[in-house]
Amino acid sequence: MTTTLEGRDLLTLGELTPDELRLILDPARTQKNAWLAGERSRSAEGTAVAIVLHKPSLRTRMSFEVGCARLGAHPVVMSGPDGAFSRNETVYDTAKVMERYVDAVVIRTFAQSLIEEFAEACSVPVVNALTDDFHPCQVLADLLTVEEHLGQLKDVTFAYVGDGNNMAHSYLLGGALAGMNVRLGCPVGFEPKEEVLEHARGIAAATGATIHVSNDPREAVEGAHVVATDTWASMGQEEEHGARLSAFEGFTVDSALMGLAEPGARFMHCLPAHRGEEVTDEVIDAAYSIVFDEAENRLHAQKALLSLVLGCTG
Ligand code: CP
Ligand code: NVA
Numbered sequence: 001m002t003t004t005l006e007g008r009d010l011l012t013l014g015e016l017t018p019d020e021l022r023l024i025l026d027p028a029r030t031q032k033n034a035w036l037a038g039e040r041s042r043s044a045e046g047t048a049v050a051i052v053l054h055k056p057s058l059r060t061r062m063s064f065e066v067g068c069a070r071l072g073a074h075p076v077v078m079s080g081p082d083g084a085f086s087r088n089e090t091v092y093d094t095a096k097v098m099e100r101y102v103d104a105v106v107i108r109t110f111a112q113s114l115i116e117e118f119a120e121a122c123s124v125p126v127v128n129a130l131t132d133d134f135h136p137c138q139v140l141a142d143l144l145t146v147e148e149h150l151g152q153l154k155d156v157t158f159a160y161v162g163d164g165n166n167m168a169h170s171y172l173l174g175g176a177l178a179g180m181n182v183r184l185g186c187p188v189g190f191e192p193k194e195e196v197l198e199h200a201r202g203i204a205a206a207t208g209a210t211i212h213v214s215n216d217p218r219e220a221v222e223g224a225h226v227v228a229t230d231t232w233a234s235m236g237q238e239e240e241h242g243a244r245l246s247a248f249e250g251f252t253v254d255s256a257l258m259g260l261a262e263p264g265a266r267f268m269h270c271l272p273a274h275r276g277e278e279v280t281d282e283v284i285d286a287a288y289s290i291v292f293d294e295a296e297n298r299l300h301a302q303k304a305l306l307s308l309v310l311g312c313t314g
Contacts, residue, residue: 006311009119009126011112013136014173014199018207021143021177027313028144028297028304035070035300042072044312047103051129053079054109055235059271060129060137063298064106064306071303071312076102085114095121103310110236125309127302132236133193135166138270139174140305141297146226148297149266149290154179154208159224159261161185161217161253162278163244164192167230167270172200172211179207185220186213187247217251224261228268229253229278245277254280258288266290 002020009015016024034041051064061077068075078084084094095118098105105122107115108129119126128136147153157180160171164186172192175182182200184192191213204211214220221227232248233241258267267279267289275281284291307313 004311005305005308007125008309010136010305010309011115011119011126011128012134012173013139013170013177014196014203016177018177018179021174024140024301024305024308025144025147027308028140028301029148031304031307032144032297032300040070042070043307044068044103044310045072047072047310047312048074048076048101049306049310050084050098050102050105051075051077052084052105052107052109053077053129054083054085054107055130057108057129059295059298060108063295063302064129067299067303067306070299071307073103073306073310085109091117092121094118099123104306127305127309130166132234133166133169133196134173135170135270136174137298137302137305138167139170140301142171142228142268142270142294143174143178144297144301145268145290145294146266148293150225155181156226157181157183157224157262158226158228159183159185159220160228160230161220161251161257162229162248163187163190163232163234164213165230165234167228168192169196171228172196173203176200176203176207176209176211179209181210182212183220183224184213185217185251186215187251188215190247191215217253217257218260221257221260224265226266226268227253227258227261228270230270231272231274232278248278252276252278252280253283255282255286258283258286264288268294271295 112131112133
């Protein structure tokens with residue numbers, strides 16, 4: 001059984017074993033409780049972490065930057081056109097330079113291939129803070145949140161309604177690792193990528209998780225313990241927004257849809273939400289909505305992840 005994640009990358013979530021997932025979630029919970037109880041541990045004092053952002057961010061930037069500060073690590077945030085990968089510098093050269101300065105690199109970018117290429121070249125841990133294909137840090141936070149609210153992950157029925165996007169992919173992999181029943185309801189033509197589904201099914205075969213994808217939001221939500229959704233047009237797809245509004249008709253998470261879920265079911269959204277599109281005000285503002293716990297847990301999950309990959313778990 002693995003006992004350390006020192007030096008490891010987190011690029012999809014699918015590279016973890018179920019034990020390694022626990023290696024992140026367990027300290028995330030205990031360190032969160034310790035923090036709330038007033039304990040302060042700057043276990044990563046003296047380290048530096050680069051945070052490269054090629055897309056906008058509120059939660060990711062703040063949670064990584066504050067997380068670094070709480071660990072005693074120095075965050076170096078590079079966003080916009082003046083940041084890393086400007087002036088046609090190659091991915092390889094950028095990685096070889098950055099590894100000389102920092103102890104870990106967090107990247108939010110477009111192509112998954114860029115972060116894979118970067119991680120291949122880079123000798124320090126690389127963490128995916130969202131690409132077009134995956135958002136593993138969000139799903140670590142979401143799993144922590146589900147476990148806090150429901151007391152378990154295994155056998156929880158987790159429904160995701162909407163676009164078969166980066167969040168859907170990461171829910172598939174994370175849910176499979178955690179032994180959940182993952183049900184996706186996506187419009188025709190907006191299903192998750194087949195290779196991600198195959199990967200998730202392979203993990204599920206070993207963990208006892210189940211994976212079900214349909215084009216019917218009601219089928220996904222019926223009897224679910226958690227219902228999640230995400231924007232219909234992700235960053236980089238802004239020009240498709242109008243066309244997607246029609247394609248996603250019937251996929252809004254409203255009170256009627258939530259009514260099909262298990263009594264007491266929770267609502268989740270990684271945020272930012274587009275109220276009136278993928279979710280109604282009534283649902284996102286309901287007592288059963290745990291979207292802000294989810295946002296807070298980005299900080300706790302990522303703090304635990306960073307201390308592990310930096311090898312600073314003390
Ligand atoms: N959920 C999330 O990743 O939010 P940001 O895009 O604001 O970082
Ligand atoms: N699918 C969304 C997630 C935002 C956190 C996007 O990629 O824009």
